[in-house]
Amino acid sequence: MEPWEEQDGPEVVKRFMYVNRRAPYGTIYALECLEVVLIAAAFDQDVSVVFVDDGVYQLKKNQDTTAIGMKNFSKTYRALDDYDVEKIYVEKESLEKRGLTAGDLVIPVEVIAADKLREIMAQQDVVISS
Amino acid sequence: MSRMLHLINKSPFDRNALDSCLRLATAGSSVLLIEDGVYAAMRHAASAEAVIRAMNKLKFYVLGPDVAARGLTDVSLIDGIVVVDYAGFVDLVVEHDVAQSWL
Numbered sequence: 089m090e091p092w093e094e095q096d097g098p099e100v101v102k103r104f105m106y107v108n109r110r111a112p113y114g115t116i117y118a119l120e121c122l123e124v125v126l127i128a129a130a131f132d133q134d135v136s137v138v139f140v141d142d143g144v145y146q147l148k149k150n151q152d153t154t155a156i157g158m159k160n161f162s163k164t165y166r167a168l169d170d171y172d173v174e175k176i177y178v179e180k181e182s183l184e185k186r187g188l189t190a191g192d193l194v195i196p197v198e199v200i201a202a203d204k205l206r207e208i209m210a211q212q213d214v215v216i217s218s
Numbered sequence: 219m220s221r222m223l224h225l226i227n228k229s230p231f232d233r234n235a236l237d238s239c240l241r242l243a244t245a246g247s248s249v250l251l252i253e254d255g256v257y258a259a260m261r262h263a264a265s266a267e268a269v270i271r272a273m274n275k276l277k278f279y280v281l282g283p284d285v286a287a288r289g290l291t292d293v294s295l296i297d298g299i300v301v302v303d304y305a306g307f308v309d310l311v312v313e314h315d316v317a318q319s320w321l
Contacts, residue, residue, distance in 0.1 A: 110232075111229050111232070111254045111257065111288070112288065113253070113254070113284075113287055113288065114227070114228070114229070114253050114254035141231065141232070142229050142231055142232050142254075142257075145229075145257065145288060148288060148289035148290070149289055149292070150289040150291060150292050151286075151287060151288060151289040152286045152287065152289070152291070153286075153287040154286070155282070155283030155286055155287070155303075155304075156283045156284060156286075156287045158287065160287075162289070185231065185263065185264045186231070186257070186260065186263045186264070187260050187261070187262025187263040187264075187266075187293070188293075192293070
């Protein structure tokens with residue numbers, strides 16, 4: 089059997105968590121992370137996406153980038169559902185500090201407190217933060 | 219004494235640029251919030267208290283295109299912060315003697 093051929097036996101599924109901590113347009117991190125998540129989603133792993141700190145701004149509704157000449161990628165978060173990325177968490181404390189609620193966000197998310205997020209984070213095999 | 223325009227382009231939750239600016243700016247100066255700095259204009263954010271306190275000695279402006287890009291047109295901004303467009307940005311630079319960017 090050649091190395092590139094698929095092995096028989098159970099598939100190894102790892103838990104991947106992507107942690108978004110940056111606002112959407114001031115740096116390229118938010119857009120790059122979204123692209124990584126969408127690509128990684130093709131590999132049938134257990135994927136969760138988390139928004140904490142300024143990362144919660146990525147999901148703010150009603151973004152209109154016409155006047156700043158940048159791509160508005162906020163609508164692309166809706167594609168996560170099409171890619172079967174269903175575990176989307178937003179930290180409650182980060183939202184509250186910024187005067188936002190789940191109703192301000194562009195997609196349905198699970199708003200969880202830091203205590204709960206800590207538990208979920210501790211269960212991951214791979215954590216990618218940006 | 220020169221009139222200074224302070225430019226803040228970082229989120230108040232990510233960097234301490236706004237804090238340092240508010241601590242060191244002379245009364246009568248102006249602060250223009252641009253890029254990620256516009257998040258400091260949100261009335262219901264935890265950062266609002268410090269901005270409101272500083273408004274008795276500083277004049278605050280926020281760049282409209284950056285507000286719109288970040289989806290903040292539907293949230294309350296702090297009363298008294300003036301929204302300007304790119305032409306207004308240029309006017310502010312011209313009206314002040316010195317522009318300081320808090321990078």
